[in-house]
Amino acid sequence: MSETAEHPHRYTAETADRLERAWQDRWAAEGTYEAPNPAGPWAAPAEVAEHEAAGKLLVLDMFPYPSGLGLHVGHPLGYIATDVYARYHRMRGKNVLHCLGYDAFGLPAEQYAVQTGQHPRVTTEENIGVMRRQIRRLGLGHDDRRSISTIDPDYYRWTQWIFLQLFESWYDVDAPRPDGGRGRARPIGELVAELEAGTRALEGEFAGRDWSGLSAGERSDYLDGFRLTYPSEAPVNWAPGLGTVVANEEVTNEGRTERGNFPVFRKRLRQWNMRITAYADRLADDLDRVDWPEKVKTMQRNWIGRSHGARVDFAAPRVDGSGEQTLTVFTTRPDTLFGATFMVLAPEHPAVDALVADAWPEGTRPEWTGGAATPVDAVGAYRAAAARKSDVERQIEDKTKTGVFTGSYAVNPVDSSRVPVFIGDYVLMGYGTGAIMAVPAHDQRDFEFALQFGLPIVDVIAPADAEARAAWPGSVADGRAFTGTGVAIASANDDVSLDGLGLTDAKAAMIAWLERSGHGTGTVNYRMRDWLFSRQRYWGEPFPIVYDEDGRAHALPESMLPLELPDVPDYAPTTFDPQDDSSEPQAPLSRAREWVAVDLDLGDGRGVRRYRRETNTMPNWAGSCWYFLRYLDPANTDAIVDPVNERYWMGPHAHPVAGAPAGTRDPGGVDLYVGGVEHAVLHLLYARFWHKVLHDLGHLESEEPFRTYFSQGYIQAFVYRDHRGQPVPAAEVVEAPAADGTPAFTWEGQPVTREMGKIGKSLKNGVTPDEIYDAYGADTLRVYEMSMGPLEQSKLWETRAIVGAQRFLQRLWRNVVDEDTGQLRVADAPADEATRRLLHRTVEAVGTDYDHLRFNVAVAKLIELNNALTKLPAPPREIVEPLVAMVGPVAPHIAEELWHRLGHEGSVVWASFPEVDPAYLVQETVTCVVQIKGKVRARIEVAADVDEQTLQDAALAEPRIAELLAGQSVRKVIVRAPSLVNVVTG
């Protein structure tokens, strides 16, 4: 390039490339970013002590998944942001732990391997290699010693260990916690001991029996009902096209898999689950104690879906004459029980069979029968139709209420009225009890159902406000349910009256009556279900579980960990026709017969026996639930993390986060976690759950994994499509104004349309970091990405705008280095007053901006200061040095190079962030704005410490103001010394 010849010492892409690589090598060789641990295998307490005054900082990025496609320019955004933050805090003297590992087990890696015909380990390791190279070239200050990968047996040994912790524990809802609450995980051995000693009674189907009277099998089943991870036969989400079951959290609204978009079918299968529901309350409550975006907290609260209400028992005579069938409903509105005029059960509800009559009873309306001759036919046909409908169809269909009468009546406990029992698919088996009491006057869905089927609608709530009550014609006349808050009416029996009570009191009164009369109980219901944990896939962590001849699950002893994933030639999943819901999942590991059948001594006193290994593997989420804990102490072979290290890096702070409820303590956790919002109810919820279990069991001091979480926006790019809607290569699109002046776009001469979209190969708008490294250098990419806009916002990638970032670095370079001679240009003469003031203002602003992740504003301030230096004949060293230091977090390579050229021996990485001298922040004089009725009419220079009266006098004496005020009466003068005077006239 010619400019190199003309300006041999100019900062160009080549210069950047050369010095960036050189500094990356040197940082690696010198271990510049290695963070000392207080304890464990890497204990370096003396080095830790050096940071005692400033403290520590744990910065975390979401665990990346090494895809075969490599990175595009959108991926590094968060990594750069955390790196800037980490580097800033290093300059503040903190012991900063920042590193990056790889989440390498899972479906996409396996699919990629199947496509390319290579073993997943081979392709995954290759992909990690590519990603490591791309990440290293960005110059991130990671402690590479701590980089771990989930597929490493030394890592997944501990994933399996955590699984065993969950298997070997149960949730005791009564156990007191150190924080004063009740409920925590305890070792299952303690449960067994209490059962053996008879201090704890058996529950559920074993209630009333004695532990010693149970068979071994019964004991095992009983304990499985308590373990935090347990096998169970239950309806799960089976995706034949994916060849595996998936968790509820991985199913989209459309009833398809999040990964691959395959149809999902409900199927009863024996699978492993995690008892996350035991933690529902704490997972919901503790959101108040972390510093997260409110949006993400809301998403988690909605997912957990806690609602307070009551369970109410209705009784219906069984059609076979064998007595009463209890139908339990969940309602959030027990106060409307007097208005319950019918019941609806989910079509799959198990009690339906006991209620389907042989013939339509007297008074059955024709529309209740679904056109069938008998209830048996009607219910049979309706159930068959409902079962045939996929979830997708149920969603897509309009919301017209359908259902049929079972031919049975139940008794409303509150007034002994007979209410017809229907089945209908608007009641879901998966929520509450799968049965509802219908209160058509006060629930819009029930209202619609009642209209459809000619069922009675009885108002039991009326508007509370007398005026509104007088105007309200009743729900039937109004044409809709009254769902607002109001007061109860027509709600009394011999025993209880709700009449006149408001919502809260009426609910409480009804719950009290239900409990008193034995017809129900106040309860809390959750939308969240237990977490389906097994997958029929090869590329995941094997379960440390074996089955004996009776099919009972046994944990492998810890000494047998890691249980390594066997190398099998046939790792491809067995997939089916995506629509074939009759198919059965087949785990690839089940084909590894020699691995599955083993003779082991589990150390339980039974000696060597024959066992069959669990052939499911763990889901992708397993490895990412706890990786940050391993970063803290990756070489520790005795423990998942040394407790001292965990307390040091993640222990609770002295003060709770802003907005936490009074009296709560800080939960501990990562100091800053940055990642995309797409994991709001998956990873972020699962990780919190495991963390709380490990906390309860005494392995962790912190109660939450992520004290502060920041969700970054995405970088998007324009997508151009031709007339068929096909994306065309974005880089080849030409922009030219159309005849009317509006922007128009063409590709190969053909008009194309423009829209925003994700960056990627499929949309033909991909830009890789490597292209940008080559054309501009990593520092330029870093500065550009940080200056694009607020971190939390989605932003538009615009390759042509990058040059602005490069020009900034070039000007910075030119302020220090002569482009022709390579000599230093800085002057040792003192700076002038104005520049010095600007410097201190900049130091002040950039520091707080870095601290608050406002990198776009920080970069603008640095550019401003740099531009001010460009105008000087020779930039003064006293300004240049702090500027270079402040640039260090965003553009570490150029800063390091200039720092050394300025004569420093040590790294800029560990230089102190410049100090603000407050003396330079105070202005001697300021410009005061003089307004008349809020409009600026004059400006005057006044002393910064001017008092209000003097300022007012000066303002009114200002000739232009005096002129404008002539002949007007001054009503009021507002003085905000020293910057503003507002004269109100009239």
Add this chain to the structure above:
RNA sequence: GCCCCCGUAGCCCAACCGGCAGAGGCAGGCCACUUAAAAUGGCUCGAGUGCGGGUUCGAAUCCCGUCGGGGGUACCA
């Protein structure tokens, strides 16, 4: 349908507790350097804050309504 976020110059974005609408960048224009172009540098142009109302001495900022964009969620009893 419901909930949340965002609308400032041609474009991306600043603006503290309500107090001069502009920090920075891109693009555009002019000039310098150049045989020329690119690159680089200098200078410069540019909106009254989506719209309508309200509160206030004063509103981009607070409140109400409305339009547009983005996200979440949806028969959850």
